[in-house]
Ligand SMILES: Nc1nc2c(ncn2[C@@H]2O[C@H](COP(=O)(O)OP(=O)(O)OP(=O)(O)O)[C@@H](O)[C@H]2O)c(=O)[nH]1
């Protein structure tokens with residue numbers, strides 16, 4: 001007797017665990033309703049944007065070339081509070097004034113997309129080198145949150161980040177993360193939830 005659980009129906013293993021069932025479900029399409037918020041992850045190369053992107057989005061991800069370029073951009077859905085949010089993982093950039101194709105794509109994505117929030121990911125070990133881009137993003141009027149990532153490595157080097165003081169000085173939310181260790185992700189989601197339209201508290205005039 002053949003196993004009826006496999007795709008070609010020719011498996012003779014009667015004890016087949018039915019693994020094919022795992023793949024039968026069509027993955028949910030990456031659908032975004034017009035009311036859904038979009039957010040972007042930006043920052044210098046190698047700071048952990050893509051690791052953070054994976055932590056936020058899970059498996060519903062598409063990768064495509066940015067129109068007219070060979071630069072790949074990943075998009076995925078995240079559940080933030082009660083809402084679906086489209087998350088865009090941008091290529092590494094040093095400045096809003098682009099030199100490379102990657103930087104041009106990142107800049108265009110930031111300035112030509114309607115974004116509810118922008119998360120700048122920085123390396124906690126090199127804050128001083130990363131903050132000039134933070135100032136540019138703030139000056140560009142982007143709704144910025146700062147994810148100070150690689151806190152595990154910073155701790156190992158005996159470095160401390162004064163989260164509250166940094167948030168006050170910059171005037172934006174600052175969240176400490178170690179994306180590779182899945183730390184600080186819930187705090188980041190909570191901070192994001194406060195930026196989403198329905199989570200905003202209406203202040204009476
Ligand atoms: N120790 C540590 N390593 C991390 C952390 N986050 C990311 N990394 C590592 O840093 C490296 C770069 O991570 P990526 O997510 O690819 O960085 P990126 O910002 O997307 O880089 P580009 O796409 O080149 O701009 C990888 O080896 C990650 O595993 C973290 O919180 N702690």
Ligand SMILES: [Mg+2]
Nearest residue numbers: 049050051089
């Ligand atoms: Mg990346």
